[in-house]
Amino acid sequence: MQQSRRETSSAADEQEASNRLKTAVHPRYRERLFQIAITGSVLVVLAIIGLIFSMLIVHSMPSIKAFGFSFIIDQVWNPVTSKFGALPFLAGTLLTSFLALLISLPFSLSISIFLGEYMQGSRLGEILRNMIELLAGVPSVIYGFWGLMVLVPLVRDFAMAINEPPYGVGILAASLILAVMIVPYSASVNREVLTQVPNDLKEAAYALGATRYEVVRHVSIPQSLSGIFAGILLSLGRALGETMAVTMVIGNTNSLPSSLFSTGNTMASVIANEFTEATSTLHLSSLIEIGLLLFVITFIINYIGRIIIKRFSVSVR
């Protein structure tokens, strides 16, 4: 009796399922179909990564052939004479990213100490933490717009006051906006790392009569040093690839930046500016090669950061 009920119910199920599928597929094949679908999806992801890398290489071939290694040490970028050297953009990217890191570091570190040590578990700390993490989601084009309207005039006034070229846009403006953008990100990584310091260690220090400053200085920070370093690397990966905000405030000139106040271009911003205007194959291919370089650099930096973070969280646990 039970047997027959189960059979009828499963028959009804099949009926329903085949109605839903319209094309009746035999249950045995459905199983296989499902396996193929999920395996296929994973393979799609693997294929995308492979395809990104190979497409970038294939399409930058004309430029690699034409310029070879001199592509990254030549500082002339001139579409009219078809001479392409990427040094100004490499310099612009490295300069703005490292400056941004330098500017943001004290801020992100203190906010993560504040949240991770002083405000751990408190209501105010929770609110502040959520707010900062939300700010990491604000689209970069909006940061760029704000930078252009508010920050650039400020930088211009400052440059005027100290007798520097008063463009406003340039390396300094780009570094400042980048710094503002990476603070939420690196603060949340650093906070995470700091909260993973074992409580036993901190409590032992407190029991010995250490002040809070001494605990942070001699226990928490040394314990999480490699994690903080990884956080810096991950923020650097962010800053290197950041496009829109930088494009809007850096001034977009294809020459080697000579000072903090001079205009320039980063690897990402030159692609954003010239990609749709590139008419010759060589020009387009040079831009794609810059994209390839950017891909490789961010990959290496992110990869090292991830390895450190992983080793770190394992050792703490």
Add this chain to the structure above:
Amino acid sequence: MNEIGLNIRKLKNKTFTVVIALFTILTALPLIFIIYYVFRQGIAAINWQFFITLPKPVGESGGGIANALLGTVLIVLVASVMAVPIGIMAGVYMSENPDNRISRSARLAVEVLNGVPSIVIGIFAYLVVVIPTGGFSSFSGSFALAVMMLPLIIRTTEETLQRVPKALKESALALGAPYYRVIFKVVIPSGLSGIINGVMLAVARVTGETAPLLFTAFGNPYLNWNISKPMANLPLLIFNYATSPYKNWHRLAWGASLILIIFVLLLNITSRLAIKKWKIRF
């Protein structure tokens, strides 16, 4: 002597606290100021016309961003249609076979993909979609955004499904249910909140992305429903109008920024609250 030493240590501690608090306030201020500024400028720009009309040419005041609003919705929708099923299925595979070679390399691929600069994804979409199809199109933009959504969806799906207790799955299998049905009727529903959360975060992340759309969706001053043609969208409109010298276009860009920020923040906040409320507990 000891007394003095103690006092110095106390003083150091106090100074440190003050410095940390000061820097925290200094950090929070510009960030809050940015949000405040966008709200102030944006609210002044928004009225009914703003939502239902097209941008006016230079020199005329007024106009709206109907084309960009429609474009962003369509582009993100098409991107989600592509990325969500593939992302969830890949996540299912990786949580079901956590230790085989495919899953391990896929995990690396997901991490790499997550770190690829968005402009490089734009180049990729240009090379594999725009060139073969012969022109800029909204679809190529959706493709680029879909590639950016994948890592987030896959990672959250995998992490959530791994937390679904084995016993649940085993009891369903013991009842004689076929494997695919166990996945669809037991495993995925148990982890649904986490998966939806991942999808929301992915949508929030790509809605504001500008760089991958520069040479894919390209932008369009007119209203367009056809995904094989260039299409306007909010981030690109903000970029183009913000860098133009015209006051009226700046006004439109501020309004568009406000809409974008509200949308992205709402999605983020909802998913945060949702994850607290629906977190899987077994």
